[in-house]
Each structure stands twice: as C-alpha cells, then as structure tokens.
Amino acid sequence: MRIAIADDLETDLQVAASKVRQYIEAAYPEAMKNFELDTFPSAEALLESFEAGKYELLILDIFMADMTGMEAAEAIRLQDEKVPIVFLTTSQDYMLEGYRVFAAGYLLKPLTEHLEEFSHTMGHILPSILEEECFISTTVNGEELEVLVSKIVYLDINVRHKLCIHLVDTVFETPMLYHQCQELLIDRKNFIECHHRIIINMDYVKRMEADSFLMQNGDSVPISQRRKKETKALFMHYLVHR
The missing domain is CATH 2.40.50.1020 (LytTr DNA-binding domain)
Incomplete structure (x- = not known):
C-alpha cells in the first residue's frame, strides 16, 4: 500500500505522516511490509510525481498556498477516477465542496486534537483498500x-x-x-x-x-x-x- 500526503506546513505534514504510520502499525501490522509513504510540501510537487494507479490513498491539505488541495484533487481526478482522496482542513465549512472530487473523508487539524475522528476516518477507508491488495x-x-x-x-x-x-x-x-x-x-x-x-x-x-x-x-x-x-x-x- 502506498500513501501520499501533501501539506505546505512542514509541522502539519510530519504530524500527519507520523499519525498515519502509527495507525497502520497498530491496526494493520501485516500491511507494513509493503507500506510506502510519500510526503510533498505542495500540491504542485505531488502532481509532478503523480501517475494513475501509483497510490492507494491521497491525503491533501485543503488550504495550501498557490494550488489548493481541492484544485489538486480536481487535476488528479482527470487522471485517476478511483484513488480515495482525504482532505486535511482546519474548518468544516469546506466539506461540501468535496463532492466534486468524490472525497473519501476529512481530517480536522490539528490532528493531535482530533485523534478519535482520525481513527474513525482511517478505520472506514483502509479496510477496503487492504482487501483489494493481492x-x-x-x-x-x-x-x-x-x-x-x-x-x-x-x-x-x-x-x-x-x-x-x-x-x-x-x-x-x-x-x-x-x-x-x-x-x-x-x-x-x-x-x-x-x-x-x-x-x-x-x-x-x-x-x-x-x-x-x-x-x-x-x-x-x-x-x-x-x-x-x-x-x-x-x-x-x-x-x-x-
């Protein structure tokens, strides 16, 4: 399983990467042998690396400078209609916009203050991804x-x-x-x-x-x-x- 996270705030990016890795290690330890995690400091950096089928899950900060997470998701959907996209956000006000790109979920920031919601979202998304891994x-x-x-x-x-x-x-x-x-x-x-x-x-x-x-x-x-x-x-x- 390969996951990509994009956030232009370095601290938030590292926290998200750490929490994702910790969750998978605890909940799905058998998945760790084939687990890869890529982090990107901007939406543009992610898009430069992105190819359809490369990732099983994308986690995008919705408020990145220059290109936003929503704009990146729209560009990604032109290449890959299926990859689950989860948005990182400090506000619930933008959640309705996610329907345009079929968002799989939202993670409220700071993650350290919303760990229960984080676990719920990951627990909803990851089982279906791991079931498909053969x-x-x-x-x-x-x-x-x-x-x-x-x-x-x-x-x-x-x-x-x-x-x-x-x-x-x-x-x-x-x-x-x-x-x-x-x-x-x-x-x-x-x-x-x-x-x-x-x-x-x-x-x-x-x-x-x-x-x-x-x-x-x-x-x-x-x-x-x-x-x-x-x-x-x-x-x-x-x-x-x-």
Missing part, C-alpha cells in the same frame, strides 16, 4: 518478487515467448507461465482477456477504440476479432458497475 509471487532475474495485482496494467507474451508483466512504472519478463497468471487474474472483475494471451486491467484503460484499448500509459493493446463482441460487452458492464 499479490502474485514470481521470479525476476533470479530474485523473488511479489507483484501487487492492482499495479498490473496488462500482461502479454513477448517475441522471446516469455510472459511480460506491464506495471504502472515498469515492465519485466518473468518465467511464470501465462496460464498461471490467467488463473489468478481472469475471475477478477477488472481483468479481461481481450486477445490470445493478452490480459488487460480495465482500471487502466483510457479509451476503447475499434480494434484496441488505449491504456493510460500510452500503450495500445489489440482486441482480437473473435473476442471483440464479448470484450466490448464486458467493458461496458465494467464501466457501468465500477
């Missing part, structure tokens, strides 16, 4: 690797007839067999086999074209003629029910 164990260059399923954009077979797993920020070849990955992914609601030995994660589809999917990373993934009708129906169902 890993595929494989080997890359002789080293054991656990791949977070939610980070898989698509997988295919390369010219060397090896399975390639395309993640948000990298691609690697693995000795794992295609059918092994297929068995693990194909029954998940967001994965679909659109072509012989190609499986995509529909969470990362930018748009469906006549004979291909354009993925958010810019890759074009083909749709076979034989699977086109079924693929279109499944993708439409996914869009309606996601």
